[in-house]
Amino acid sequence: MQKQGTLTFYESFAFITLITMSKIFYTSVTSAMNLTKTSTWFMTLISCFSSVIMFYICCKLMERFPGENLFGVFEGILGKFFGKIFGMFVCAYAVYYSSSNLLEFVNMLKVYSLPNTPPTLIITTMLIAALIIVYLGLEVIGKISSLLLIPVILGLLSIFLFAAPKYNFDAIKPYLGVGLKKTFEVGFLRSSAYTEVTILLVLINSIGGVKQIKKIGISSLILTGILFSISFLCYTFIFGYAAGGENISGLFELSTTIYFNRFFQRVDSILLFTWIIPSIVTTSAGIYLCLIDYSNVFKIKDYKPLIFPFLFIIFVVTSLPKNSSEVIEINMKIIRQYSFLPLYIFPIILLIISILFNKKGKNYNAKKA
Amino acid sequence: MKEKASIFKKLLSLVTYTNNNEETFSLRNPLVEDTKLPPYIKSKDTINENQPIKTDLSSNIKFIENSFYLPTNKGVIIRRFNLGNRYEGFLVYLDGMADSKLSGEFILKPLFNLNFEDYLSSEDLENKLNNVVEVNRITKANIPKEIISLILNGDTGIFIDGFKNYLFCETRGFEKRNIDKPTIEGSVKGSQEAFTESLLSNLSLIHRLIKDTDLIAERLVLGDRCTSNCAVIYIRDLANPTIVEEVKRRLNNISTDFILNSGILEQFIEDSPNSIIPTTLSTERPDRAVSHITDGRVAIILDNSPFAIIVPVTFFTLIRTTEDKAVKWQYGILLRLIRIFAVTVATLLPGLYIATTNFHIEMIPTALLITIAQSRENVPFPTVLEVVFMELAFELIREAGIRIPGIIGNTIGIVGALILGQAAVQANIISPILIIIISFTGLGGFSVPDFNLSYGLRIIRIIFITLGAFFGFFGISLGLVVGLALISNINSFGVPMLSDITLRKKQSSKLLRVPIWKEEFRPKEIQPIDERKEETLSRKWTNKPLGKLTNKYNKKGR
């Protein structure tokens, strides 16, 4: 395998948190609100908790195969042929994921900022920026996420702070919302919102082993969970569950309500920076993931000649949906509600298979000894 | 040595599979790893005669005349003499470089006053002359390349028939500028001396500040056709030896005719020649150079250039000055914050203005918006063109201001800008708000301490203006992220440019300042040999109890 470069603890932590967090700026808030109304804020904590447990179990799987990443595990358990097929499936999912993210971003940008620009232009520009970042490699992605994480979080929290005079704290009552049972069900399903943490399983060799992965994954899941919960809380305070189920971007609408005095109002354009920057990093990370997956499956040394073809594929997949309704109802549903199946449940099934059939990695006994 | 991949080759690697195995220089920690340094090519072999000279007079005179193209070239003087009617010899020196008074008083006079009673062989005469000639240093040279180099540097050579070596006496005495105030890096509280063109006086300035036996000043000779001297200065037990070796390797492997000034030298040895941000620091202040040398960096001073090149640097080293440390830490933090703000304003302000007024009109407060619309009512140009026009005018004023002589230069700069701006507003070519934006931007650019960086920021500003004019805030965010990615990829002698803010371990060269008595460590990113500057408790007087203030003359009765 080719040299990917190494990431330190903070860089990988910032990387995962940034790309998981970028979905809060889109329709995620509103769709969750429609499902669980006033109990959204602790539904997301339930999602976070179940994600932590499932990720922990996935790490146990990786422990049985020290020194290998997810694709090595696939091949070790399922054999070369099926391992490659499932690896390609993960790669295809990564392509779908990146193009859906890109689509959502383009939709948001066209609604709020550049309504007359043709979408192909925006897609092309984003892909060119992603090309440059992916060409420079994983270390650069790690460095820019470590630099950009804190400003983005500060920007997000400051939006909540500035909107504070308009909060109506009674809007989250009744506290149990749609009932505990349904909240738990939806919470478990929507743990798919946190599945970006499984990127760590692919990059395990650049980060330094299973122990590091556990720490990084769990801490970033907890931070993201807290941030999501705060966002849902503040969104409910401002809009209530009735009007809150309508907006295409909950947080952007929240920022348009900020009004301090004649001078300090209309600061939503500053929020523009806060959501465009994570989206650019997410797009680059998604494309990098596709390339890494593909190179891992077919044992290619250098992924750089593959960048152009994959960009083209993503461009084509991005042009598939006809309108934004399709994106919201089909793409986002699959990704935000059902993606835990291939990314969490499937490794858990593999773990069970590996325990049953006693499949271990090459270095497993050496490590144990 | 393999050439690094050109831009075209990089683009090609996106389409086809290329065999690009370039080895990049990486920094090694001397405390952890073996100090086995990679082999490097020795200094280039002397292509001229490496054999020692012949010992007879006529062939030596011929050698000198051929090398220096006498009698066409009247610079080199050969003064023949005959000592005691027995020994014929000559004195050779370069007129203007050698001080003729020194050679007359202290070389010829004692030579002519010698008594030659006994017969002395050539070797004995050589040794005797060693004790007769009254100069501080005598170098023996018998290889033609060395001889020529010493003559060119201003030493006077003595050769007597039969000698195996020339005796070169140190008589350098060319005219040079006095130590003056710094011209482009002023300060209020720091020292007011600046480097000059003479390498020796520059080294003396540094030696005055660092009186340490471990301060090493290695001399290298650069250039093929016309050689210039260059000094590499570092502290032996502080600077990481990999950096020192890499610096010397790069300097010794430059193949060019003539290196005129330190700017050209920088471009020959820098890491990423295609990057917009400079990766070396150029300073004309000895105190700034010394503060970097004591941190563990390496300084390169070229003869005839009043600048010292400091490597390796990070981005935030370029916007720091010694003034920050010469004042209290609170003022130091304020100064650094203002400079970071200046850098932001210098790159982003015009781009943000164009993006806001063309794409995000809802962001401007309504009263201000109406004012802008009113002021633009009579202006026929779109905003982008106004900005470009004003930028060009500002650049012209800046360039012209450098070249206009004397007192007129200063006044034209300020008055020109004001009058030009005023007249442009009156003529309804630009709107008045733009004058403020451009002057802010210009002031921000001038506040950057590093000269090279301010040029880089100008180019970045143009890129942001373009992006803002095409895509608004989206374009500016794209520019920020991609720019950040490109900068974080640049290394300066193995140290990443943004390691000030990406390095998470404890370090004392933080973004802002800490009090001087808390700066315990040297910058970690350059991995010096000795990391600790101060002890944890550096102000030991705080531990001891305060002495009481007594006035012993005020006791009763006394």
Next chain:
Amino acid sequence: MRKKLSLILVIIIFISTNFYGCYDSKEVDDQVYPSLLGIDKGTFNKLRITIQYPTYMASLSQSSDASNKSENILSGSNIHVVESPSIIEAQDLFQTEISRRVSYIHLKGIVISEDIAKDGMGYLLSAMKKYRDIRSSASLMVSRCTAENFIKENISSIGSSLPKMIELHLSQGKKTNYFHLVSSIEFYRSMLSNYEESIATYVGVNDMTSIDKPSTNPNPPLNIGEGYVPGEIPRNGIAKREFAGTAVFKGDIMVGFLDSYETRFYSLIRGKYKNGFMTIPDKNAPDKVMVFEVKTQKKPKIKVITDKDTAEINIELTLDADLHSIQSRTNYESLGMINDLNNQLKNYLEDGIRKTILKTQNEFKSDIFGFGYAAVNNFLTIDSWEEYDWLSKYPKADCNLTLNVNTSITGVTFKSKEITN
């Protein structure tokens, strides 16, 4: 060589087919930015849209004339009216006359006439909510006369900036509480919510003829506690338009209005009241009044106890009052009389608040006070809350009011002496 050429060709074709213009770039002075938008019922089409925007006539060079600034700025803004099927298409219809693009992004206020409000204005608001240009921070006003009339009488007499004038005026509501600034997002949220009902600012046009002649009444009556409705305030001034009172809605249909004093009591319960001057009749001298500045000390405490079909609302208000003037010169400031003073103020306020709540319960049947937010404490899940349907139970709810008033500051003097003849 061929590789180089083909790469360059690909790049050129790519750039020339995509990057050939900046699509969304607009110059600031290519557009006009209306500050007020008026919506009426139209004759030839469903809606009659009025806009008022500031003009760019005053040129801002260094030699600006001082004489321009002292003129009464009636010419600083333009008003246009058009009939159109929708608010958003009106932007295009205005282009038939206006030379620049009309852009709603700096809209400060939307004025809707009472006729439309009484028929239900929800359909207009959903258009406004979806359209990105009309911001959710624009204030919503219901006008007693036609919106066109209101806007035509909207002139700025102090400064030359129209948007500044509108914004400042709307924010005066916080200081006097005679009217409230309601942004369209607040209206929209309350309209959709089942916890409360929505309100809007009530505005109108006063023809200023009621007091244009000197008074001929030898004994003018003392009118206390009677609020005014826009259009009927006895005043004379420069601009005919005025803001007073609140329009009350049930759902998206206007069912009535509160006058200026009732709006004060509304804001006391809602917790929005900060301070304001109140004139109270003096018990000991029926002809004379006392003036207090009433401030809220704590947020009102509201508890609602719900039963199957009934509800009980308990409101507790704590107020602080500064005494500013006693016309009868009775020595209320003394320790013995201060309780009497407090009680007088308390009775006056209780009376007013009760009447307001009863008005909303009996006449309007609409809970604009947001008691639903307190009632929801009795429910744990949204299903049970929605089944209960608070908004239909509100008209029959019992209301108990506890008012604590304390006069803490009594002005510059603490004793009033008799006037000697």
